[in-house]
Amino acid sequence: MAKPNDLVQGTLDLLILKTVSLEPKHGWAIAKRIQQISGEVLQVQQGSLYPALHRLEQKAWIKAKWMESETGRRAKFYCLTAAGRAQLVKEAENWNRLSAAINLAVQTT
């Protein structure tokens, strides 16, 4: 049986894009943020977070910058690019369609 906090395949990208869409964040903060707003339901494993960040960076959907963090140390901050914003809209739509469809299927049976 799957662990309850496992992310649905492919949704991690959407969550990351959504999280960095408001302001630049570093990896730890992104993980924390996802955990917080999901009401501690979604646990992001570091093992998948960092590869995902680097993958999105390679696709030019997010951009990395080294900046001072709140503690004063230099950290790698990720922010959304224009292409990333478009991708976010597309993935959000996809997600909405998919979840609505699943809801429908679950309720009608």
Place this chain on the structure above:
Amino acid sequence: MLLAWRLWLRLRALFCRNRNDRLLDDEIQFHLDQQITEYVAAGMTRNEARHAAMRAFGNPTVLKEEVRDSWGWIWVEQIAQDLRYGARALAKNPGFAVTAVLAVALGIGVNTGIFSVLNGVALKLLPVPAANQMVSVDQILHGKFRRNVHGEPGLFSYSEYKDYRENNRVFSGLLAYAPFLGLVPLGGEKPRPLMGAETSCNFFDVLRERPALGREFVEADCSAPGASPVVVLSDELWRSRFGEDPQIVGTSISLNRTRFVVIGVAAPGFRGLDPWPSEFWVPVAMQKALEPDSDLLPEGNTGWLALLGRIRPGVSLEEIRANLGVIAGRIDQQYPGRTTSLAIHRATFLGRSEERSVVFGIGSVVLAAVGLVLLIACANVANLLLARASARQKEIAIRLSIGGSRWRIVRQLLAESLLIAFLGGTLGSIVVFWSVEGIARYLLAHLPPGVPRLVWDVSPDPYVWGYALVLTALTGIVFGLAPALHATRQDLSTAVKGNSAGFLGKTASGGMLRSTLVGVQAAVCMVLLIAAGLLMRGLYLTQTVDPGFEMKGITQARFDLSSAQGYNVARAQAFQREFIAHVEALPGVDEVEQARAMPLGHQFLGTELTPTGETELRQFEFNVVSPGFFAMLEMPIVRGRTFTEVATMADAAVLVVTESTARRLWPGRDAIGKTLRDEEKKEYRIVGVVKDSQVSHLGHSDGLFLYMPAGPKEQDVLQLLVHSKNNDVATINAIRESARALDPDLIVDVTRLEDNLELWRTPSRIVAVLSGVLGALALLLASIGVHGVVSYGVSQRIREIGVRMALGADGRDVMRVVLQQALWPVAIGGVIGIIVCAAVSQVLSDVLYGIGAHDPIAFIGVPVFLLATSFLASYAPARRASRLDPMEALRHE
């Protein structure tokens, strides 16, 4: 824009890997520190917090791997890593590396060399501008109808050529030429035979070959038969014969005693469209002037022209086939019963189907043979790799048990074998590229006299490079994959414990696979060796064969008294009479005879006759000879008599037949007095039966063969046989001088009769030498293989041998066991090889003279030889095993 950016990111990821690695470390460290701070804030001690953070984070190395993977260049890194590792492994074991690389170099080198020859002979496009637009058109005629052929059956008649040329919509130009217009004497001080071609007048235009001097043919040159006696010379002829005379254009030369005006000299390097270089070109309309015996131009149903077209831009081969097919169909309607199918290929030096099928047939057999040598080399290297992999069993087992993926390890082992393959392939190819032209030139220059001078450009081109590359890659995978898969499929726990000494009854790891490989080598080697053995036996027999008649002391004088040389029957009679008188008066000459075809001289005369009382026409070979012919060649008359002078002078209708002919036509009855009828119902009476001999084909004496008397009407086709007690060279020169005194323009070819054997022996000699070399290579590789496997087996079983000796086995027992184990796979492989060879040797029997495909000496001698060689190869390691000191062996780790 986005794409460019992504590309930039990818490239940065590739070239700034080290910096990115460092930044990734920083990023991970930052994450951990953040987590620690949080845990400390929650009340843990710093130490506890650090451990907890590490635990929560997971394995940073795995994470880094995955992140690097996301950069998309992981495969480059891993391949580089694999190659570095492979190179280190090879450098650590130079003996193995050198053996393996040399084995591969041999295999690849031989294959690439043969392929580059085949490529030069059959695949290269013609050396003319835009050669990829040129196609050759060849026809195959089916059905029941009559067709005259002048050369090869696939050639076209002049009217057919004009039909295709005028009515096609696919060529920007279609040219025709008569191939094999051979040995046209060029008059002058020293008559010399030339090779040339009769061509359509658009020949140079279609080929886009501009002459270096003067002009090419124009359509007016072909307007009427015999109207325009003009000739274009080859650059080589112009240099060698006319001393590069810049004023040559406008002068006239004599070809076959007709005057031709030189209008141009072809560009250097242009040698016509045949594998042997043309030295001159004349318009097709001059055919009768060159060959007065035949008038081919008006003959609609005589094939003598080869066609080559230049494709109109944008037209496909399919369109050409369709368009020309329509024209062919129209021509077929003129000849009831005939159906034409056309063969259209990119133009090479082998344009015609018959030539292609012969060359491709031989080529594929040779390629198969060298492929087998490569296979042995592969099996060898695979075996060496396997042995090494077993030695590295422990290392591989450890890597597998700490989580290395099997695929990754297989890939690494493959990288190593590919490294070997590429080193070997490069070495072999470099040697070939550097030497193949020289070797080909040497061989072509040393063909026996009588074979046309061939010019083949075998220099390697991109096709050859590609072939070598693909072959090398395949080789690396073929010999690397099995050992790599085998090495990674093992019982981890035993391997890690290092139990490498297998006991009898339980074969050491990979033993089965190794034995199989040795067996394969033995089988393949056996096939090659038996083939080589059969061919060598064939060669031996042709060298020592007794053709059934005497050749010693006999000189042949060959000349052409046809109308092309300005002779008629009366002039020929006069010439022969005077020539014979001259030669008979030469010192040492005691006999002069006439014959139309020289024995074994590659002149085959055929006729159709019916034995009286039968209706079926039978094919006979024949010769026309003077009465003393049989006595001179020491061919005994077994029944009846030879021709008499009187009968000969009177052109009497009498025949002498061979024993086999008499036996086959009138079994159990006397042939003397029987008659044969020709198509005009003329009857010939048999007056004598002569013993069988191989006068026509070496190795064959049992065909239907008959002799006719050399009467006065035959004088223009007869040639001379001279028997002399003096030495050959003096006789040859004297005969030549006598001929020159009678007709200085006549080319008289005077040689020893024995020289005719040379041309018969050459093909089997070339094939025998080639197969002998390949067989020797195969044997060398196979014995290296056997030796390596046995040595390795002994080194792996030292402990076991120690135990056996401690339990009372003596050196001879040990040796017996080792040898037995070594020779079993060889024996099994050998038997398989023999069976395969027995099945395929029928193919070889076509090139073998006089022996069957199941020659017992080859089939028994070769296996014994192979077994003896394997025995020798395994003797040294076996001896080493038998001399082991049991105490030391038991302590051996």
